[in-house]
Amino acid sequence: MTKVDVAIVGAGPVGSTLAALLAKAGLSVCVFERDTDVYPLPRAAHLDAETLRTLRQIGAWSDEPDWSIVNEGMDFLTADKQLLIRMTATLDSDHTAPPSNLFHQPSLDRLLRARATTFGATLLVAHDVVAIDETDHGVLVTARNLAGESVSVEAAWVIGCCGARSFTRRFLGTGQVDLDFDEPWLVVDVLLNEPDPDTPRRTLQVCDPARPHTIVPMPGRRRRFEFMLLPGEDPESIDRPEVIAELMAPYLDADRATVERSAVYTFHGLIANDWRRGRVLLAGDSAHQMPPFLGQGMCSGIRDALNLSWKLAAVVKGAQESLLDTYQPERSPHVRAIVESAVGFGRVICTLDADEAAGRDAMMLAARANDPTDRGGAPMPRLAGSPLVTDEGGYVVSDGRVGAAIFDDVLDGRWCIVVASDSSLSTDHRMLVESLGGLVLVAEPGTVTARILDHTDSDVVVVRPDRIVMGHGAAALETLRDAVIRFGLA
Ligand SMILES: Cc1cc2nc3c(=O)[nH]c(=O)nc-3n(C[C@H](O)[C@H](O)[C@H](O)COP(=O)(O)OP(=O)(O)OC[C@H]3O[C@@H](n4cnc5c(N)ncnc54)[C@H](O)[C@@H]3O)c2cc1C
Known part of the structure; x- marks a missing residue:
């Protein structure tokens, strides 16, 4: 029986980052991944400076990777493109990590897996975890491979990084706090047929009550479009080339681009009640989900990974297990504040009632006329509620x-x-x-x-x-x- 310090369920961005951090710290790590390759459909596009700094720590970020571009900010617009809010993220010369970046997730996911194995983690792809059993010595994780064979590993600790439908969360039997946000959106990545010399550098949130939508510049010839589904529309009828062409038409002629991938998602705001039971813990989308309007879902999961990694490494090397009891009290309120903020932005963007939208626009346009200064990015809460931070601490140390x-x-x-x-x-x-x-x-x-x-x-x-x-x-x-x-x- 193979024994490891830590078994990780799921090699999404959070599981792979955690594996790399732990293996770099000298722990033996085994990652089980159900699929043979990285997730193929369009998901995360934005990552912040804090995430970038963690990627850099595990060698998953070099200067100007070809799979990422700097994002200059996000504009919230009315249906007729008047500016409601401008969020601007500029890198001043004192810092080294651009505050906002737009990236191609499959490229990052592959790189993260490679970094985890380079540091010595074992990655078992096409291994679907089907059982987690607590034993006298640790936790037995059993997976089924493509040949239908069972593969078991005994781990001192198991971290469920297995996404929104988390097997590990179900094993823990924990419920989730539901922030009552369930909006379906079509997400489309297209490839321009010709390079665009004037690549836009701002994300646009068009708060059009006739169809809220988002336009995201991406690296190279890629562009991202997101369209809210209207009441009564079903995913099959909207996720079709001719409908996508019609939706994109105000911004891009269909003959100038090829749809690379598209999917309909229902965005939620959810936080698991319990992130740990004994030797089994949750991180990333297994522990929390949020609508993508602030581009913070994966970033928050990578914060979980960083928080957990040094504590797990210390415990495996002899520290008290109670150190891990500081993980959820630090991370859960932090991520909850971000989920609430993303849900709040989502409610502003997803307004379909024309009168309500007109009232919102009038109020926000007046506020901007009164104070036209750009806002920074979404403010990050501080960590609190733990014996590992004082009242004055809990924030990320400056970069430079x-x-x-x-x-x-x-x-x-x-x-x-x-x-x-x-x-x-x-x-x-x-x-x-x-x-x-x-x-x-x-x-x-x-x-x-x-x-x-x-x-x-x-x-x-x-x-x-x-x-x-x-x-x-x-x-x-x-x-x-x-x-x-x-x-x-x-
Ligand atoms: C449209 C959209 C846009 C988004 N935009 C952003 C953004 O701009 N910025 C941002 O930060 N976040 C964004 N997000 C959120 C982000 O995509 C997720 O938060 C992130 O991918 C979660 O990473 P994860 O590793 O926790 O889970 P996942 O990426 O879901 O990975 C889980 C992995 O576990 C594997 N797995 C599941 N069950 C098992 C099992 N039983 N055994 C073995 N393996 C298993 C899966 O195959 C998968 O590889 C967006 C999400 C969506 C839907």
């Missing part, structure tokens, strides 16, 4: 360079304390972070380390392995000491 190096590459998944000067830290605290394999960085003027301190009124900032700021000053150092003792981190 230290000399020629990218700050994240210097951190490389380790604990870090940024200090104003050598004298800002006692020998005890220095030894504490060193006992965790972490590093102390003295802030260098003009670099990200100085910026990290500038955001605070302190000369000490403690950063966790997932780049979340634990807190500032003496309170953060005490929290770190408490966590080391309580969870046996050293």
Whole structure:
């Protein structure tokens, strides 16, 4: 019987990212994937800077990959294309990760699988997990392969990353909070027959009550169109070449492009009640689903993977299992706030009542006339409710360079304390972070380390392995000491 530290059910973007992070940390990992290849239909298109930084940590992001382009922002428009809201995401020269990117998901999914196996994870494709059984020693995961044979692996921990219809979630027997959003949309990726020299760089949300729709620039010759289904329309009647051509016609002649792939999805807002039972946990769409209007579903799943990875690695290496009890309390409220926000945007976009839409437009146009400044991206909540963050912490540490190096590459998944000067830290605290394999960085003027301190009124900032700021000053150092003792981190 093969034994591993962690078995992962599902090699979507979340399972593969988690596998790569864990294998990079030295754990033995086996990933079971039901299908033979990556998911073929159009899904995620947008990824944010936080996600990009995690991809970079596992070598799945290089400068300007040909499967991704920088997105300059998103415009919400009326049916006659007046600007309701403009969200702008610009990269200032102090940072290294563009805040908003539009990418081709199958290319990323394949790369993530390759990175996971390069770090040493075993990937079993065409292995459908059919049973999860808790034993005295761990968890037995059984899959059926294409030949109909059973393959079992004993794992100390099992993480269900098996998507919206999660087998693992059903095994846990947990219910889901339903935020009451169920809207069907047609999603279409087309390939332009000729390259477009003027590739648009903004996503458009056209809030047309006659048919809400979205237009997304994509890398290369690809473009994404999304159209809401109207009441009474069924997926089979709309997902047809002639209907797609008619829907796209105001933007693109059908003879200028070829439909590459299309699908109808019903968007939901759902969050699982329990993300852990014993040695089995959930991540990604298994734990939460949201409408794609903020492009945050996969990004949130990759946040789960990063949060879980350093905790699982610590537990496998001897830390207290109770460390894993901090996973859901940190991640669930965070993702819930994003799901609520995506549902809120969805309700604005999906308005079909013409009078209601006219009222909404009048209100938003007046607000923009009053204050025409662009908004940034959707604000990210802070992590809270855990002994691993103080009230001042819980946010993602700033991105940037230290000399020629990218700050994240210097951190490389380790604990870090940024200090104003050598004298800002006692020998005890220095030894504490060193006992965790972490590093102390003295802030260098003009670099990200100085910026990290500038955001605070302190000369000490403690950063966790997932780049979340634990807190500032003496309170953060005490929290770190408490966590080391309580969870046996050293
Ligand atoms: C139209 C649309 C647009 C979207 N746009 C965005 C966006 O712009 N940005 C964004 O961040 N997110 C977006 N999302 C959401 C994003 O696609 C998902 O959140 C993300 O793909 C979830 O990743 P995952 O790895 O959790 O699950 P999945 O990608 O669903 O992967 C699960 C994997 O598990 C495998 N599996 C399932 N059951 C088993 C089993 N029993 N045994 C073995 N393997 C199994 C499946 O084959 C699959 O490969 C969008 C979604 C849709 C539908």
